[in-house]
Amino acid sequence: MKIQLLVLTFVIGALTSNASVADEQHHQHGLNIPAEIKPILTKEMLAIEKGMQELVSSIAKGEWDKTASIGKQIQASYILKQSLTAEQKQQLHHNLPEQFIRQDRAFHKYAGMLAHAAKAKNKDVINFYFYKMNESCNQCHSRYAQERFPGFVDPKEKHTEHKH
DSSP states (O other), rough: OOOOOOSSOOSOOOSSSSSOOOHHHHHHHHHOOOOTHHHHHHHHHHHHOOOOOOHHHHHTTOOOOHHHHHHHHHOOOOOHHHHHHHHHHHHHHHHHHHHHHHHHHHHHHHHHHHHHHHHHHHHHHHHHHHHHHHHHHHHHHHHHHTTTTTGGGHHHHHHHTTTT
16 A cells, blocks of 8 residues: 655644734745755655655654654754755744744654654554654645645645635
């Protein structure tokens, strides 16, 4: 069984209902990612997508050491943290909405918790954290990447966009 997971941005935690005006603007227009960082971010998202797909297989097979290793890799980020200069990190942090940053931190925390559960061979907790990670992907994409993943556009929004 293979699950195709959609990944574009730092995928992360639960959305809050009290988003700021700036967050709402980002919701409507995507994220303001500097051009020189976009290719690095794309590589990061592709690595996370691959990791999520590998988790499906390793969890289904009970390969707990492999599951823990993948979870740790996702927790630590693959490329982004290692590739950005201090100035780029500061610029990116300044350009991203606070809600996005919170979601990113939560996603990586979930990956670490999944790794911890895999070391303990606790499949129920592993599955819970995999669910939380996948849910984070969906929430982030539906909020910040609808143009890339139109399946997350609310049909009501699509309908109202075409009215003048």
